[in-house]
Amino acid sequence: MEPRWLIAARAFLGLREIPGKATAPVIGRWLRELKAWWSDDETPWCGTFVAAALEGEGIKRPKHWYRARAWLDWGDHLRDPAVGAVVILDRKGGGHVGFVVGNDEAGRLMVLGGNQGNAVTVAPFDRARVLGYRWPPGFTVLGCPMPLIASNGAKASANEA
Numbered sequence: 001m002e003p004r005w006l007i008a009a010r011a012f013l014g015l016r017e018i019p020g021k022a023t024a025p026v027i028g029r030w031l032r033e034l035k036a037w038w039s040d041d042e043t044p045w046c047g048t049f050v051a052a053a054l055e056g057e058g059i060k061r062p063k064h065w066y067r068a069r070a071w072l073d074w075g076d077h078l079r080d081p082a083v084g085a086v087v088i089l090d091r092k093g094g095g096h097v098g099f100v101v102g103n104d105e106a107g108r109l110m111v112l113g114g115n116q117g118n119a120v121t122v123a124p125f126d127r128a129r130v131l132g133y134r135w136p137p138g139f140t141v142l143g144c145p146m147p148l149i150a151s152n153g154a155k156a157s158a159n160e161a
Helices: 004-010 025-033 046-055 068-073
Strands: 076-078 086-091 094-103 109-113 121-125 130-135
Touching: 004 046, 004 094, 004 109, 025 046, 046 068, 046 094, 046 109, 068 086, 068 094, 068 130, 086 109
Parallel strands: none
Antiparallel strands: 076 130, 086 094, 086 130, 094 109, 109 121
16 A cells, blocks of 8 residues: 555656746646746756645645755655655755655666656666655654566666756
8 A cells, every 4th residue: 555645646647847938737836836936847846746746645845845855854764765755866966856666676766756857757766876765744654565666677867857
């Protein structure tokens, strides 16, 4: 059984940015609801996706939800990944944030996130990039086993900007 915020986040799989000046209506709505000072999907939106998924389930976000690394100070620290945990990853020029959904056959972390290839996708990430795992405050970690998810030989994500 997956946590409700992860189920809600999965509903957006396949959502894509609109190249150029236009913005995907759903991403634009999230930015308005989260009271962002910008309104375009050309600005990195991984934190927007995570914040919107959690807020939609009544779970408070960190003050600076738009900064991936700000999620390191939110919620409860987890030593190990868990299905539904927020994972914060290092990336050149900043960070990336998404939800843990499992492992792939190579032992990489499978992450459901926004702004992964300009879309909401599940992608493999090298564990060496992990800065931390966080769990929503006040919720019990479900402790379900990490499922094996085929990445079909995909390269580990290297650019989520």
